[in-house]
Amino acid sequence: MRAALEASRSGVDVALLSKVHPLRSHTAAAQGGINAALNEEDSWEKHAFDTVKGSDYLGDQDAIEVLCQEAPGDIIELENLGTVFSRREDGRIHQRPFGGAGFPRTCYVTDITGQALLHVIWEQVVKAGVRVYEEWFVTSLVVEDGACRGAIALEMRSGQVQAIVGRAVVLATGGLGRAYHPTTNSLISTGDGMSLAYRAGAPLMDMEFVQYHPTTLKESGVLITEGARGEGGYLLNAQGGRFLEKYAPKMMELASRDVVSRSEQTEIDEGRGVDGCVLLDLRHLGEEKIHERLPQIRELALDLANTDIIHQPLQVRPGMHYQMGGVKTDVNGATPLGGLFAAGECACVSVHGANRLGGNSLLETVVFGRRVGAAAAQYCQSVAPHNVSEAVVADEEKGLKAVLERPRQQDTTARLRHEMGTTMNRLVGIFRTREELAQAVDKVWELKGRYRSLGLQDKGRVFNFDLVAYLELGYMLDCAEAIAAGALARQESRGAHSRRDFPQRDDEKWLKHTLAFWTPDGPRLEYAPVNITRWQPERRTY
Amino acid sequence: MEARLRVRRFDPESNDGPRYQSYALEVPYYATVLDTLLQIRDEVDGSLALRCSCRSAICGSCAMRINGQARLACKTKILAMAPNGEEVLVEPMGNMPVIKDLVTEMEPFWGKVRAVEPWLQPKGPPPQREYLVPHEAMRHLADVMGCIMCGACLSDCATLETELGLGKAAAQTFLGPAALAKAYRFVGDPRDGADADRLLALSRPEGVWDCTRCYICVEVCPKGVAPLEHILTLRRKAIEAGYEENLGARHTLEFEKTVRESSWL
Numbered sequence: 001m002r003a004a005l006e007a008s009r010s011g012v013d014v015a016l017l018s019k020v021h022p023l024r025s026h027t028a029a030a031q032g033g034i035n036a037a038l039n040e041e042d043s044w045e046k047h048a049f050d051t052v053k054g055s056d057y058l059g060d061q062d063a064i065e066v067l068c069q070e071a072p073g074d075i076i077e078l079e080n081l082g083t084v085f086s087r088r089e090d091g092r093i094h095q096r097p098f099g100g101a102g103f104p105r106t107c108y109v110t111d112i113t114g115q116a117l118l119h120v121i122w123e124q125v126v127k128a129g130v131r132v133y134e135e136w137f138v139t140s141l142v143v144e145d146g147a148c149r150g151a152i153a154l155e156m157r158s159g160q161v162q163a164i165v166g167r168a169v170v171l172a173t174g175g176l177g178r179a180y181h182p183t184t185n186s187l188i189s190t191g192d193g194m195s196l197a198y199r200a201g202a203p204l205m206d207m208e209f210v211q212y213h214p215t216t217l218k219e220s221g222v223l224i225t226e227g228a229r230g231e232g233g234y235l236l237n238a239q240g241g242r243f244l245e246k247y248a249p250k251m252m253e254l255a256s257r258d259v260v261s262r263s264e265q266t267e268i269d270e271g272r273g274v275d276g277c278v279l280l281d282l283r284h285l286g287e288e289k290i291h292e293r294l295p296q297i298r299e300l301a302l303d304l305a306n307t308d309i310i311h312q313p314l315q316v317r318p319g320m321h322y323q324m325g326g327v328k329t330d331v332n333g334a335t336p337l338g339g340l341f342a343a344g345e346c347a348c349v350s351v352h353g354a355n356r357l358g359g360n361s362l363l364e365t366v367v368f369g370r371r372v373g374a375a376a377a378q379y380c381q382s383v384a385p386h387n388v389s390e391a392v393v394a395d396e397e398k399g400l401k402a403v404l405e406r407p408r409q410q411d412t413t414a415r416l417r418h419e420m421g422t423t424m425n426r427l428v429g430i431f432r433t434r435e436e437l438a439q440a441v442d443k444v445w446e447l448k449g450r451y452r453s454l455g456l457q458d459k460g461r462v463f464n465f466d467l468v469a470y471l472e473l474g475y476m477l478d479c480a481e482a483i484a485a486g487a488l489a490r491q492e493s494r495g496a497h498s499r500r501d502f503p504q505r506d507d508e509k510w511l512k513h514t515l516a517f518w519t520p521d522g523p524r525l526e527y528a529p530v531n532i533t534r535w536q537p538e539r540r541t542y
Numbered sequence: 543m544e545a546r547l548r549v550r551r552f553d554p555e556s557n558d559g560p561r562y563q564s565y566a567l568e569v570p571y572y573a574t575v576l577d578t579l580l581q582i583r584d585e586v587d588g589s590l591a592l593r594c595s596c597r598s599a600i601c602g603s604c605a606m607r608i609n610g611q612a613r614l615a616c617k618t619k620i621l622a623m624a625p626n627g628e629e630v631l632v633e634p635m636g637n638m639p640v641i642k643d644l645v646t647e648m649e650p651f652w653g654k655v656r657a658v659e660p661w662l663q664p665k666g667p668p669p670q671r672e673y674l675v676p677h678e679a680m681r682h683l684a685d686v687m688g689c690i691m692c693g694a695c696l697s698d699c700a701t702l703e704t705e706l707g708l709g710k711a712a713a714q715t716f717l718g719p720a721a722l723a724k725a726y727r728f729v730g731d732p733r734d735g736a737d738a739d740r741l742l743a744l745s746r747p748e749g750v751w752d753c754t755r756c757y758i759c760v761e762v763c764p765k766g767v768a769p770l771e772h773i774l775t776l777r778r779k780a781i782e783a784g785y786e787e788n789l790g791a792r793h794t795l796e797f798e799k800t801v802r803e804s805s806w807l
Contacts, residue, residue, distance in 0.1 A: 020593070021648070023691055024601045079672040082662035082733065084683040091674030110684050115600055119687060123661040157641065186595040187580075219572050222598045292681070296688075300598060303617055304572070414584030457588030460555045463642045466588035 006373025026186040030114025031225035033106035035359035036071035044068040055353025056495035060531040100256035106359040147338035159461025163388040168376040171342040179476040180320035181421025182221030193346035195475035203515040205348040206325035208486035214260040216319030226358040237272040248542040255542035261318035277315035333372025343372040354495020406455035437488035482516040550633040576615035592644040602690035607633040612694035635697035658725040665735025695719035695759035716752040719759035719769030726772035751790025
């Protein structure tokens with residue numbers, strides 16, 4: 001939506017397609033906040049350094065400089081547009097501490113920051129009169145003469161397939177969390193944009209870097225914000241000890257997410273967990289602070305874990321949360337494929353490198369959403385209008401019809417999705433080995449084979465969620481393939497990618513980005529240099 | 543444990559009308575209604591249509607009527623609805639047309655939200671930095687912003703139900719709790735400069751005075767937004783701003799006068 005808004009401000013004709021109403025987007029689930037160096041004692045350089053260090057030096061520093069330099073301006077704009085940021089006594093925006101950050105620079109709206117920002121941007125989209133195609137599911141990108149010229153989409157309400165012609169296409173489809181089970185991600189986070197770009201010939205970058213969030217609920221996998229630790233929460237093992245003393249003595253619970261998640265998993269694996277979890281203890285914050293700063297978290301823990309965080313520690317465990325990789329773009333969101341742009345979690349600029357800091361993902365969506373909207377609008381001025389031939393739409397329709405006509409088999413979409421999710425979580429999770437990764441690659445390949453003969457139960461056209469789930473599974477399998485292949489190839493440990501068989505970071509061989517190109521025989525991997533401007537790689541401790 | 547659901551189904555592509563279908567399946571004790579519906583879709587009936595996304599009561603997709611009241615399926619535990627294994631009744635939201643199974647036409651809802659001009663309208667150009675505003679004002683508005691636009695309040699709104707029952711076109715009906723809470727979010731914002739225009743517009747028919755104060759919106763709101771309270775605040779502010787030329791305001795003022803003069807109601 002931020003991209004659509006910016007493009008519409010530039011005067012081009014914008015259509016916003018979304019498989020759900022835009023307010024249902026996964027951005028709403030972001031709880032803790034958004035980073036910007038607003039305080040006089042802070043600086044964008046410090047923010048950039050924290051981000052570079054958090055990324056384990058894999059982030060492109062030119063992109064990180066853009067992110068951190070432009071952050072304050074975007075925060076002020078969001079405030080001016082109506083975001084109800086929590087305030088300091090003097091009426092300025094209050095900022096809370098967050099993981100991996102050397103300064104309290106996370107702006108927030110209690111613990112509903114993502115929802116608050118999403119709604120404000122939507123208000124502006126409504127005001128600007130941007131045409132929104134709600135509940136249109138994109139099935140493929142149209143590539144002609146080496147450039148992207150639109151998309152083919154299924155209007156879910158009618159079940160009809162149509163071409164949306166565009167001089168430029170911006171992907172802002174979010175993450176792929178559902179390729180893992182469990183995950184904190186929404187049911188709609190199925191890697192659609194990444195797969196669409198990948199199939200269209202654009203490379204996916206650094207897909208092996210998958211973030212596990214340190215605090216997710218045991219049974220549902222639902223997220224508990226990093227703000228809970230930012231406000232002073234402790235992580236305890238079965239003995240009641242703050243085990244991070246051993247792993248991150250300086251930053252403790254506010255070390256970066258990869259470090260905290262690995263520490264938790266180690267405690268659990270070595271028998272110091274509680275029912276496969278560790279404990280998040282917020283009792284010492286007191287009732288008033290919990291009501292003031294973490295109201296939604298209290299409600300979630302009550303509803304989904306039957307725990308009142310005011311009186312009891314909460315069982316939490318690391319859970320798949322975020323994809324650092326995505327469609328490779330430059331700092332304006334342009335992918336290597338002409339006319340195709342991407343921003344947000346589905347893109348890899350790369351500002352997060354091997355590990356993202358909390359509070360930087362919302363920031364990425366607004367900074368690069370704005371930049372990509374402007375860049376795409378500018379690109380539109382440089383290309384002539386065109387049409388998409390009827391034959392392309394007819395082909396797509398034929399393909400979907402064939403799927404709809406196949407009878408439901410013993411094998412189902414749900415079964416394959418479950419096998420994929422549990423495989424990815426078990427074999428391509430926090431700690432990885434060559435054997436396990438090789439198994440994962442084989443398993444995904446096997447699932448791709450079985451996918452081709454799946455049949456559906458719902459034969460109708462109107463709101464056929466059976467068909468949508470089938471198409472989403474295809475997208476996720478593409479993503480899973482790129483993740484597993486990248487992880488198997490990368491023989492080092494960096495950020496969220498921890499190889500038990502290669503426990504050290506290896507800058508000499510592996511300070512480089514992985515690029516995955518689609519081929520019918522599985523991904524072809526290439527590598528690209530990391531852009532280093534002013535921060536040379538150092539040892540990373542917290 | 544065993545969960546038993548009775549789900550209202552409707553297939554717009556068949557010639558049959560709505561029907562009820564019962565399901566019984568094994569679920570964990572902590573299963574929500576949403577978990578159970580998704581399990582039905584995965585294991586039993588792939589054609590069951592419902593909207594859902596976040597599973598954590600923040601995206602607003604999965605409002606539906608459960609045991610006769612609008613609730614978020616993801617926030618409603620089977621065990622809470624059926625402590626003794628009773629059948630749980632699952633139906634689409636009310637006050638809006640059903641498209642398929644549990645999927646309703648939400649456009650009437652969005653139309654009402656759009657009608658209140660739901661964006662900040664500040665007076666004059668923005669400041670150099672952020673507006674300097676008290677924390678308490680922002681914290682209060684954050685609770686109102688907690689509205690996830692799920693539609694539960696509109697689904698069960700008694701005023702709207704009556705108006706639709708009388709055959710009024712959807713566009714000429716009461717704006718409803720969610721849209722009015724959204725309007726309050728701007729009227730109550732010290733940064734918004736369009737209070738007078740907003741209050742005038744909200745004093746017209748279909749606005750704040752159409753509410754019958756039945757309290758259902760407060761009861762069904764899954765986020766504790768309490769729309770009615772904000773509707774009442776808007777009424778007070780509208781009268782304070784001098785918008786008295788309408789039935790609702792005159793009625794209120796007459797009551798006040800009677801009580802003041804005679805101590806009788």
